Amino acid sequence: MAGSGALETLVEALRRLPGVGQKSAQRMAYHLLQHDRLGAGVLAQALERAVASVQHCQRCHTFSEAPVCPVCRDTGRDRRQLCVVESPADQAALERTGSYHGYYYVLMGRISPIDGQGPEQLRADGLLARALDGEVEEVILATSFTAEGEATSHVLGESLRARGLKVTRLARGVPAGSELEYVDLSTIAHALVDRR
Amino acid sequence: MAGSGALETLVEALRRLPGVGQKSAQRMAYHLLQHDRLGAGVLAQALERAVASVQHCQRCHTFSEAPVCPVCRDTGRDRRQLCVVESPADQAALERTGSYHGYYYVLMGRISPIDGQGPEQLRADGLLARALDGEVEEVILATSFTAEGEATSHVLGESLRARGLKVTRLARGVPAGSELEYVDLSTIAHALVDRR
Numbered sequence A, B: 001m002a003g004s005g006a007l008e009t010l011v012e013a014l015r016r017l018p019g020v021g022q023k024s025a026q027r028m029a030y031h032l033l034q035h036d037r038l039g040a041g042v043l044a045q046a047l048e049r050a051v052a053s054v055q056h057c058q059r060c061h062t063f064s065e066a067p068v069c070p071v072c073r074d075t076g077r078d079r080r081q082l083c084v085v086e087s088p089a090d091q092a093a094l095e096r097t098g099s100y101h102g103y104y105y106v107l108m109g110r111i112s113p114i115d116g117q118g119p120e121q122l123r124a125d126g127l128l129a130r131a132l133d134g135e136v137e138e139v140i141l142a143t144s145f146t147a148e149g150e151a152t153s154h155v156l157g158e159s160l161r162a163r164g165l166k167v168t169r170l171a172r173g174v175p176a177g178s179e180l181e182y183v184d185l186s187t188i189a190h191a192l193v194d195r196r
């Protein structure tokens, strides 16, 4: 391995991925170079394409290649409801229930003091602007039922209520301590109906 | 997430990495796009550079950017000894002991019927050619002390002995069932002295 600058650089770059330490990065680099050079090229191109083309939807802030994402462009949805989720994966879980027909706002995060994410990092401004478009009547807070998700929900709920919006929270049918994206669909559907 | 082709393509590409499933790939993609776009670019470039420039050393078969790697180019080593290892990481572990001063042959794998790696995939031909250069007197088999590493060692040992070479194996001081790269250095150094 000595002197192989390109290999060492690759291992270092792979370590930037979340959850990947030195040993995993080395294993990944060996695997790609030994067994999947095509895959390495595919991954390089996918990374460059994503960085170049994936931005945030101007309305809901989720990842989108268009200025406004397909969900926000869908005119057949109920403009009176806005559902706040932490991530695109959580939004996808709600969509799969088939029980929600309003629009979304995707926080792309949550309050997490450990990760240096305070309320100010939450883009609450973007959410408030979106929720105060004059058509939204109800904001449904669908952040995770973890300590961080609850704190996020609490902070956002205060701001939204202070501006006269009706704010609801998914019913506590969602098992406490769980991440929304891992919850089975019928539980999410129930929690949606029983929102308070 | 709907319609975000570049994002989905990135998640798919990340899944090609060993040990990365759908959820991890999604988390990696979100992380890069949300928090480390610079890192995504760095990784893309590192992948492309590695694929373009990292080849195999013509003498020892390890990864190398030059036709012959720095270790094989080092004329100060003992030409009478050739140590056979499974991977560059294993070679690095042996180098760190400071107890070995010969050359290496890096198999870049081992016999592993589960992964479809039979003896014929082992590049035993390359090893035989290297070992029969007229200068090598002893081949030290330093494959892992796992079932697969032992099988690899057995098969290679037979071939090498049949051609009149002296073949030794790292002493069983290395704890059985362990991968060489995770073993502490003094154990490896001992096993090297006690090779049989």
Ligand SMILES: [Zn+2]
Residues within 6 Å of the ligand: A057, A058, A059, A060, A061, A062, A068, A069, A070, A071, A072, A073
């Ligand atoms: Zn949108």
Ligand SMILES: [Zn+2]
Residues within 6 Å of the ligand: B057, B058, B059, B060, B061, B062, B068, B069, B070, B071, B072, B073
């Ligand atoms: Zn070499």
